[in-house]
Amino acid sequence: MTSLSERPSTTSRKRSILDAALACFSERGVEGTTIQDIQAAAGCSVGSLYHHFGSKEGVAEALWLDAIARFNAAMIRKIETAASGEEAVRGVVTTYCAWTARHARLARFLHSRDIEFSEDAKARQRALHQAYIGRVFELFAPFVRAGEVAELPLHAYVPLISGPIEAYVRRWLGGDAPSPTRVQELFADAAWNAVKGPAVPH
Amino acid sequence: MTSLSERPSTTSRKRSILDAALACFSERGVEGTTIQDIQAAAGCSVGSLYHHFGSKEGVAEALWLDAIARFNAAMIRKIETAASGEEAVRGVVTTYCAWTARHARLARFLHSRDIEFSEDAKARQRALHQAYIGRVFELFAPFVRAGEVAELPLHAYVPLISGPIEAYVRRWLGGDAPSPTRVQELFADAAWNAVKGPAVPH
DNA sequence: TCATTTTCTAGAACGTAATTCTAATGAGTT
DNA sequence: AACTCATTAGAATTACGTTCTAGAAAATGA
Numbered sequence: 001m002t003s004l005s006e007r008p009s010t011t012s013r014k015r016s017i018l019d020a021a022l023a024c025f026s027e028r029g030v031e032g033t034t035i036q037d038i039q040a041a042a043g044c045s046v047g048s049l050y051h052h053f054g055s056k057e058g059v060a061e062a063l064w065l066d067a068i069a070r071f072n073a074a075m076i077r078k079i080e081t082a083a084s085g086e087e088a089v090r091g092v093v094t095t096y097c098a099w100t101a102r103h104a105r106l107a108r109f110l111h112s113r114d115i116e117f118s119e120d121a122k123a124r125q126r127a128l129h130q131a132y133i134g135r136v137f138e139l140f141a142p143f144v145r146a147g148e149v150a151e152l153p154l155h156a157y158v159p160l161i162s163g164p165i166e167a168y169v170r171r172w173l174g175g176d177a178p179s180p181t182r183v184q185e186l187f188a189d190a191a192w193n194a195v196k197g198p199a200v201p202h
Numbered sequence: 203m204t205s206l207s208e209r210p211s212t213t214s215r216k217r218s219i220l221d222a223a224l225a226c227f228s229e230r231g232v233e234g235t236t237i238q239d240i241q242a243a244a245g246c247s248v249g250s251l252y253h254h255f256g257s258k259e260g261v262a263e264a265l266w267l268d269a270i271a272r273f274n275a276a277m278i279r280k281i282e283t284a285a286s287g288e289e290a291v292r293g294v295v296t297t298y299c300a301w302t303a304r305h306a307r308l309a310r311f312l313h314s315r316d317i318e319f320s321e322d323a324k325a326r327q328r329a330l331h332q333a334y335i336g337r338v339f340e341l342f343a344p345f346v347r348a349g350e351v352a353e354l355p356l357h358a359y360v361p362l363i364s365g366p367i368e369a370y371v372r373r374w375l376g377g378d379a380p381s382p383t384r385v386q387e388l389f390a391d392a393a394w395n396a397v398k399g400p401a402v403p404h
Numbered sequence: 405t406c407a408t409t410t411t412c413t414a415g416a417a418c419g420t421a422a423t424t425c426t427a428a429t430g431a432g433t434t
Numbered sequence: 435a436a437c438t439c440a441t442t443a444g445a446a447t448t449a450c451g452t453t454c455t456a457g458a459a460a461a462t463g464a
Contacts, residue, residue: 006411009412009459009460010411010412013412013413029318030318031259031318032318034449034450034451035450035451035452036450044413044414045413045414045415046413046414046415046416046451046452046453047412047413047414047415047453047454048412048413048414049413050451050452050453051411051412051413052412054452055451055452056450056451056452057233112315113314113315113316113317113318113319114315114316114317114318115315115316116231116232116233116234116315116316117315122376126376126377126378129373129378130378152388153380153384153385153388155370155373155378155379155380155385156370156385156388156389158369159365159366159367159368159369159370159373159389160366160388160389160392162369163361163365163366163367163368163369163370164361164362164365164366164396165361165365166361166365166369167360167361167364167365167368167369168357168358168361168365171331171357171361174324174328175328176328176331176332176357177357178355178357182355183355183357183358186354186355186358186362187358187361187362190362190392190395190396193392193395193396194366194392194395194396212440212441215441215442236420236421236422237421237422237423238421246442246443247442247443247444248422248423248442248443248444249424249425249441249442249443249444250441250442250443252422252423252424253440253441253442254441257422257423258421258422258423
């Protein structure tokens with residue numbers, strides 16, 4: 001019988017490799033960091049690294065998936081506590097800014113364009129996204145039924161709400177635009193306007 | 203055997219390398235294509251390739267920059283012919299969809315996350331973007347003065363207008379959402395709502 | 405407890421592919 | 435022609451991702 005759960009030391013080693021990888025990637029980019037760099041920073045051997053992640057891309061993918069999962073969770077948590085559609089929509093925009101500022105290196109990594117995903121990772125990425133927008137849709141459903149939020153194609157909500165702030169933040173991370181704190185409200189307004197329905201309260 | 207007329211000029215050789223690279227990248231990804239692949243597809247030597255582009259990344263960067271320049275040019279052309287602010291804003295969204303559909307491979311490459319830019323390329327990228335939003339701002343100025351388009355921070359226009367459609371198209375290219383033709387009008391509405399000013403005509 | 409299996413770690417050896425190097429070729433110039 | 439400079443060629447080199455073999459550590463079972 002093979003035990004499916006991993007040893008406690010395994011999770012911490014994996015964690016240390018991911019942390020080391022993030023540090024290296026942030027400093028030198030994915031292409032720019034070698035297996036040796038990660039290995040040295042994590043204090044583990046090549047064999048250990050390959051045992052856990054299979055390849056350098058594997059490390060990058062795991063880090064990416066992990067970051068997205070955490071990001072999505074933060075977002076869902078925020079939406080769950082919103083009392084109205086408007087609060088939920090505005091919350092998404094402000095949480096986007098807050099999370100990005102709080103996890104700057106991770107955010108930079110998520111926005112970086114230098115990972116080539118394997119088919120397997122792409123599938124998991126897709127699954128995560130489907131689960132995410134599924135849950136978002138579920139949380140918005142009551143507001144949609146009440147007419148507070150408009151009824152739109154399923155795939156339109158996320159781009160309409162987070163598209164602008166995402167594009168802005170990308171520029172900011174690239175050093176091309178000032179901090180989003182100043183435009184945060186503006187983008188929250190735009191997001192709400194984009195999806196608000198016919199029966200807006202008050 | 204060398205009776206072939208003349209040696210190709212530098213520009214056309216560069217062009218042929220870029221074309222070959224796009225074909226290879228589309229088929230196998232940047233990481234997945236070797237210098238040999240490009241070299242064979244372009245019908246040139248390793249030396250020639252390195253002479254012109256310095257590295258494999260150099261080829262990818264040049265291709266990226268070239269594509270962005272063409273994209274921006276198409277966008278500017280569209281905005282220039284717009285008679286009203288609303289027409290301009292809606293034009294950006296529809297042109298985004300049209301250009302992407304017309305240059306699918308290039309668009310996919312632009313949206314791909316697997317290029318690591320050198321500092322030099324980043325600088326040129328930044329310069330291109332600054333020139334682009336500068337020109338956009340210039341073209342929108344009359345509409346802003348007339349109150350048809352709202353007065354917003356310089357860096358907010360592009361994300362507000364193209365952010366949502368960009369996010370949607372990225373999902374579409376990734377196979378996660380249906381063709382943008384169905385949501386195009388919706389996104390044009392949202393874009394216009396996001397930047398329209400106090401004095402909207404008619 | 406000890407025997408056995410499974411998971412994990414180590415680091416040397418390997419192979420591939422990016423890059424560098426040296427020499428040669430062609431085009432323009434004087 | 436002689437000289438230059440940009441361009442091309444492909445062999446030689448080097449770097450780095452990955453594989454391999456062996457062994458240690460933890461879990462399992464008697």
